[in-house]
Amino acid sequence: MTHAISMTHYFRPNVEAMAGYVPGEQPKPGTNIIKLNTNENPYPPSPTAMRVLQTLDGECLRRYPNPFANDFRQAISEVLEVPQDWIIVGNGSDDILNILVRACTELGRSVVYPTPTYVLYRTLAEIQPANVVEISYRDDFQLPIEELVAAKGAVTFIASPNSPSGHVVPTEDLQLLASELSGVLVVDEAYVDFADETALSLVQEFDNVIIARTLSKGYSLAGLRLGFGIANPSLLSGLFKVKDSYNVDAIACLVGAAAMRDQAYKNECVAKVKVSRAKLLLDLKQLGFQVRDSQTNFLLAAPPKGNAGEIYLALKERGILVRYFNQPGLNDKLRITVGTESQNQGLIEALIHLVQ
CATH class of the missing domain: 3.90.1150.10 (Aspartate Aminotransferase, domain 1)
Structure with a gap:
């Protein structure tokens, strides 16, 4: 018996229409x-992080992990000198970006960013779906502050250092942008460990700023999938409602804490x-x-x-x-x-x- 093949559309129209993010090619190990x-x-x-991995107690796998990854949050707090309740942990910093888009945007509420930049921003907005406003960088990669403010984004992404250009946005430019935005400013500092400047101080000045970081680059832990955001607790309160209950596994939490402390x-x-x-x-x-x-x-x-x-x-x-x-x-x-x-x-x- 044969069945006629029918074209059934299982997905939302925005998902049907989008291309999806294309990661860089990953060859087979070896x-x-x-x-x-x-x-x-x-x-x-870090050898310290590897020793933690090699001596894991099976009990940490049997039980659910701490829902807030508190061991890792404590390590971040110690190293970066920020209060623990100003930190949210994610399954890579991409998870933090995803949580932000889900929590803050919808149709009629825009995701805004200068281009060229990390193309995942568009993908996350298209999944939501949310309106996307892309504003071209000038030839000198000066931040187009006026245009970004005029776009009135619910979420504005600024990668600093930026990919693929490699430039850093001066903190004073981000400070001016944050002061004029009505929505959330996300400063994506995935590559900050290789840079001469960080905008971390802005979270103390503005409750609409969140700094996103990852252990994938500077800490050689891209395979672990661990990142975090730092922001005023008033901003994090809404994000905690949206994140998965146990979005960071116990292994990542323990290994990440050891790597963070091995500065x-x-x-x-x-x-x-x-x-x-x-x-x-x-x-x-x-x-x-x-x-x-x-x-x-x-x-x-x-x-x-x-x-x-x-x-x-x-x-x-x-x-x-x-x-x-x-x-x-x-x-x-x-x-x-x-x-x-x-x-x-x-x-x-x-x-x-x-x-x-």
Whole structure:
């Protein structure tokens, strides 16, 4: 017996219409690849954090975790000197962003951000759904404050440092923006560990500001999925209503707390990345690339002939992955994660043959 195939629409119209977020390519473990496409830290996690992972008590898996990840919140509080009740923990900082969009927006309430930036902001808004207002950065990546304020966002996202440009928005610009916004200002500091500036002080001045951070980049824990937000408790109170009851597992909480407290190791790895970043920038410029200064663990580089798509594919054939965004303003550029010295050297040696 055969059944006729019918076109049934199971999804909401906005979900049917959206493209969805496309993560960077992840090769199978053990594959002989130089992976410079998803801004992972090239160095291993803290040895202290690894010891916690290796000595876990099975009882922490049998029982539900603390719903607020208090062990991890306490570690954040100690290191960043913020009260524990000013912290919300998420399954990666993406979870924090998702909670914010779900709690604060709907049709008629806009998500606003300058572009180019992290494309997940649009995806989260489309899922909700919420209105999306994208405002182009100027050529010098000066924050378009007036346009952002005029958009009247329920949530305004500013990635600082920004991806894929690598620039930091000056704190005084964010301060001015926060003072004029009626909605929530989200300062996404995923790459702050590699930067010279943080906007963390703004949460004490404005109750509509939340700082989002992750352990994926500076702490080499992208696979753990752990992030957090810092804001006035009056703002967090609504977010706690929306988050999943147990959105952070017990393993992540314990390992993350150990990694957070091991600031010496994190800072040591960050320092190595910064040294490699400076050398890679110079090497790329010597090959004729136009490269922006960066306060992240990646560089945005335009090849001399503008043929970024071709170079991306040619590098992939050679076992080197970088990120290529085929969209206006970025289709002549590559986003390149800073790897180890040997990984960066392998990239440069490959590029020597491709750009001549």
